[in-house]
Amino acid sequence: MSEYKRPTSEAAFHQNFEQIKPLMNDTEAYYESSRCLFCYDAPCIKACPTGIDIPLFIRQINTGNLKGSAKTIYESNHFGNVCGKVCPTEVLCEGACVYNEQNVKPIEIGRLQSHSTTKAIQDNTKLFTSLPENGKKIAVIGAGPAGIAAACELRLFGYEVDIFEAKAQPSGLALHGTAPYKITNAEVLEEMQYLEAQFGFNTHYNKKINSAAEARELEEKYDAIFLGIGLGGTRSARIEGEDFENCEGATEFIETLKLAPLKAAVGKRVVVIGGGNTAMDAASESSRMGASEVTLLYRRAKEEMPAYEFELDLAKGVGVRAVFNVQPLAVLGDGKVEGIRSIRTESKDGKLSNIAGTEFDIACDMVIKATGQEKQRNFLDTLNVAYDNSGRIEVDEHFRCGKTKYFAAGDAVNGGAEVVNACAEAKKAAQGIHQFLS
Ligand SMILES: Cc1cc2nc3c(=O)[nH]c(=O)nc-3n(C[C@H](O)[C@H](O)[C@H](O)COP(=O)(O)OP(=O)(O)OC[C@H]3O[C@@H](n4cnc5c(N)ncnc54)[C@H](O)[C@@H]3O)c2cc1C
Ligand code: SF4
Incomplete structure (x- = not known):
């Protein structure tokens, strides 16, 4: 059951979608950067696809050299600020931090990265100089x-x-x-x-x-x-009724929500099909938009789900119910979503099959297909x-x-x-x- 009310103003929307990694103030950044052990051969660097020199930028924050830290970040990653906030740090740099081995909270690398790059953006700090035009x-x-x-x-x-x-x-x-x-x-x-x-x-x-x-x-x-x-756009789910009103692709649903949040139509009882990160996002977002019941249907077992565990936890944390080993068969209704028919599945020797006679219906007024992108x-x-x-x-x-x-x-x-x-x-x-x- 969702705890959120449908937002009717920008302020209410931002409250429902409160930042999960809020910006740090200078004191928080100082104390957090003091915890870093500045490891030799740092595993956090190896875990970053852009190879940012993480201990270096953390030390620069700690010594008050915010401009230097932003330069260290942007030299490796031109999207330093966006990545500080949206990267799955739990499975990348922070997941590799040595503190995990001692069961101590890893360094909040993403938030430190945001701290330093936000300052550079706000001050429009000049960090780079291009070579003269080369004529090409x-x-x-x-x-x-x-x-x-x-x-x-x-x-x-x-x-x-x-x-x-x-x-x-x-x-x-x-x-x-x-x-x-x-x-x-x-x-x-x-x-x-x-x-x-x-x-x-x-x-x-x-x-x-x-x-x-x-x-x-x-x-x-x-x-x-x-x-x-x-x-x-979203790939077809190849099920009957997927063209019904209120049956939407996840990327299309999320794009509308992001560009015009107060106009986005969200059902009261929403079913999301899929087990990837986009499915988790669509489910979490439906719940935060005030849907009273959000159910995720994934055709395989939980362990086989491609979404990160922390993304599933985020969805569950806002009241989403996840059901595994369920294959949607048809969207029900008369041109407009009224429910979804599914069947139970099982995996044997890596092969997925439907279990005959286990069909069941869930009543809903919206279906979101998170079935991958074309x-x-x-x-x-x-x-x-x-x-x-x-x-x-x-x-x-x-x-x-x-x-x-x-x-x-x-x-x-x-x-x-x-x-x-x-x-x-x-x-x-x-x-x-x-x-x-x-
Ligand atoms: C719902 C959702 C949530 C996500 N959440 C996260 C997240 O939390 N963290 C994370 O790290 N990643 C996330 N991702 C993944 C991430 O957004 C993508 O991996 C990343 O944006 C890929 O960048 P790209 O430039 O390759 O493609 P895109 O971001 O898709 O950009 C492609 C651009 O090309 C334009 N374009 C396409 N064709 C043409 C054409 N013919 N002419 C002109 N322009 C064209 C498009 O309009 C678009 O602007 C998410 C993805 C989705 C779908
Ligand atoms: S692994 Fe953790 S403690 Fe070591 S340098 Fe990286 S962030 Fe600092």
Whole structure:
């Protein structure tokens, strides 16, 4: 049973979606940074996909050198602020912190990272100087974490960079997807403004690159093209009734919630299908939006669930009920969701099967499908860029797409991971472009 009331004002929305990793004040940051053991061969660095020198930036905070600490972070990760708040630190840097071995709370690395980078953003601290223009131009398709990280890195080498973004706002799923209790939209956009001012790339919004003609034009005009296009809309659940009113894809539901929270339609009794992190987010968010009953249905056992354990705990903490080994069969209703029919499943020798005669119905007025995101195969065909059987762009060790002038990174290449992975890969891809053009 949810404890939340449907928010009817911005203030009530922010109260329901209170930050789970709030900003530290200077005293808290000082004491927390004092706890760090500044380990030799620090495991926290190895666990960070962008390899931030974590003990160094923590020591810089501790000695009052906030500018230096922000530089240490941004040198490795152009999305230093967003990542401080949305990274699954529990399974990355903080999960690797040596304090865990002593059953002591690990250093709050994410919150320290946010402390230092927020100060740099608020003061518009100049940290980087790009090389003089080198006369070459790069087009970036997609202003998500991958596209923006690539643009920052390319500007450091002196390339002119034009980003083409389909949507009206930047930052991809960091803005349109991440849970509002992890980061506010304002924080995501402030980091983007900071990066734009710092690095000087050009972003063209509402500019979806769609056709072969547009692609050929970019190929002629630019020396290389970086693809940071991410993934597509929610994949079909392939069940009867999924086109009914109030049956929605999770990414679409979350995007509406993030852009117009007070207009987002949330049912009273919500069923979420899926066992990934997006399913956990959609369930938590429905509950915080005032749904009185939220049920998660996952077709396999709890141990097989792809979502992180802490994400499930977050959902359970706001009243979500999780049911495992259940396969949805059909959305029930007369053109509008009235319930969902499911069947129990079992795993034998790794094979999942339905248990005959165990069908049951749950009454609900909304179904959210968190069944994964489509790949952008049609667009890649238009570009003549190769992809594997599961639709992921094929790249070499420099993130180049075959022998073309295309390079790619982020979700479109890794199939869907985290913001920090997109940033780490995009930085390497930008270095690959520089090597290719040098
Ligand atoms: C609901 C949800 C919650 C998430 N929560 C977290 C989290 O808490 N922590 C975390 O680390 N990660 C989270 N992730 C994952 C993370 O957001 C992604 O891994 C990351 O944003 C990938 O970055 P990207 O740049 O590769 O793709 P995206 O962020 O998807 O950006 C791609 C951009 O390209 C644009 N684009 C696509 N095609 C075109 C085209 N043809 N022309 C022009 N522009 C185009 C899109 O509009 C978009 O802006 C979440 C994902 C989802 C779906
Ligand atoms: S592992 Fe923990 S204690 Fe050691 S350097 Fe990293 S954050 Fe500090």
